[in-house]
Amino acid sequence: MKMTNRTRTIIKLCFVIIIFSIGFCEHPNKYHNKSTSNGKTTYDHFQNNRSYRNKNNSRIKKIDNLKLANKQLELLQSLSPRDSSVIISGVVLNVLDGDTIEILHNDLIYRIRLDGIDCPEKGQSYGSASKQVTSDLCYNKQVDAEILDIDSYGRFLAKVKLPNGIILNEELLRKGYAWHYKKYNNDIRYAVLEDSARYGKNGLWVSQNNIPPWEFRNGPDNFILPEGVKYVASRYSKKYHLPSCKWAKKISQDNVIYFTTKEEAEDKGYKPCKVCIQ
Numbered sequence: 001m002k003m004t005n006r007t008r009t010i011i012k013l014c015f016v017i018i019i020f021s022i023g024f025c026e027h028p029n030k031y032h033n034k035s036t037s038n039g040k041t042t043y044d045h046f047q048n049n050r051s052y053r054n055k056n057n058s059r060i061k062k063i064d065n066l067k068l069a070n071k072q073l074e075l076l077q078s079l080s081p082r083d084s085s086v087i088i089s090g091v092v093l094n095v096l097d098g099d100t101i102e103i104l105h106n107d108l109i110y111r112i113r114l115d116g117i118d119c120p121e122k123g124q125s126y127g128s129a130s131k132q133v134t135s136d137l138c139y140n141k142q143v144d145a146e147i148l149d150i151d152s153y154g155r156f157l158a159k160v161k162l163p164n165g166i167i168l169n170e171e172l173l174r175k176g177y178a179w180h181y182k183k184y185n186n187d188i189r190y191a192v193l194e195d196s197a198r199y200g201k202n203g204l205w206v207s208q209n210n211i212p213p214w215e216f217r218n219g220p221d222n223f224i225l226p227e228g229v230k231y232v233a234s235r236y237s238k239k240y241h242l243p244s245c246k247w248a249k250k251i252s253q254d255n256v257i258y259f260t261t262k263e264e265a266e267d268k269g270y271k272p273c274k275v276c277i278q
């Protein structure tokens with residue numbers, strides 16, 4: 001069958017119309033709105049977040065959001081002048097634990113780690129209490145996250161401002177549900193807030209035996225790990241473990257043996273645990 005010139009033109013025209021209408025339906029910058037004030041660049045403000053979220057929940061889930069968000073921030077940072085900070089404004093969709101939240105911004109979900117503080121982990125005393133306090137303060141609220149850095153896990157470290165102007169990071173210290181993360185932050189204000197919460201016995205400071213989250217992550221809370229220790233074992237078993245192994249958590253302080261190297265453990269007749277050591 002031969003196509004006339006007229007038919008060809010009509011087919012081409014149809015293509016153009018289809019491509020144009022796709023472009024209009026899914027314009028990527030539909031909700032994007034950049035504004036600059038006081039040397040700070042703010043990307044996007046959702047006006048109707050709650051209804052937007054409900055209507056678009058299914059669509060949001062489909063986005064491999066974190067990867068996209070990371071990429072987008074890299075781009076934003078490369079575009080921003082050095083002295084201006086990047087602020088991500090949006091509604092808090094999810095509170096993962098005391099110091100980690102997810103914010104919906106410009107159709108993407110950003111995972112934010114609160115900068116300068118460290119909250120008790122899940123499974124640690126006050127872990128769920130601290131998560132609850134963070135939820136009460138920010139869940140479903142419009143916040144401004146000032147991105148300060150990206151950590152080794154690719155999360156954005158941020159100072160998060162609540163609608164009432166209070167800084168979430170500071171409020172958690174004030175209420176006694178976070179440690180000042182001194183290893184990575186030297187803000188004297190944070191140090192003072194933690195100290196006064198300790199003296200006031202606020203939040204977790206009611207208890208005397210708190211284990212800092214960074215120690216908890218490094219090892220089990222059933223014994224304190226001496227400096228330099230890499231592996232542990234029970235004197236009543238023949239397996240050695242990483243301190244973070246679930247089996248290591250079952251060893252009591254009275255029975256634990258410490259090793260600094262695998263060789264040291266194996267010389268003493270211990271075999272590597274198949275769960276935690278490859």
Ligand SMILES: [Zn+2]
Nearest residue numbers: 241245273276
């Ligand atoms: Zn193990």
